[in-house]
Amino acid sequence: MRISIDSCVFIQGLGQGEPNAFRLLTLIGPDLVLIIPRLIAQEVTRNLVTPEQVRLFYRLFHESAFAFIVDEPVPAELVAKYVDLGLRQKADAFIGAFAEWMESRYLISDNRHFLRELSTSAFSVLDTNAFLQRWDNDSL
16 A cells, blocks of 8 residues: 655654654555655655654665655646645645655645645545554554
8 A cells, every 4th residue: 555644744753752653654564655755855854853863764765665755746737636625835735746646545644734624535634543543453
């Protein structure tokens, strides 16, 4: 299964010691493939506090054959679609468009704009705890 993770979840797991967010990152593997845009990687590294946290973040992508940072531009028509759905153009619409473009099954985020305001059939938006509950119950 392919997922995308929003920057807030990485920051919680690596920078703020949130156990469920960190646990989610440990699940990345053959059954749970992670794919994010470079924009999220930049936001995460800007918001982590220590060099060790930044190293942990990049080690996830360097050491795993199942985690990817994509540098390709997201199709503009998909970004426009998510702006029309009510997301902010600069970041949220881009991330929503990216998740659809990469065919992610889930976008995992604690961002209220995604959780409350986004309605799309392209992927599901869950917060970390809801995703882990489904994962643990094999109900994904």
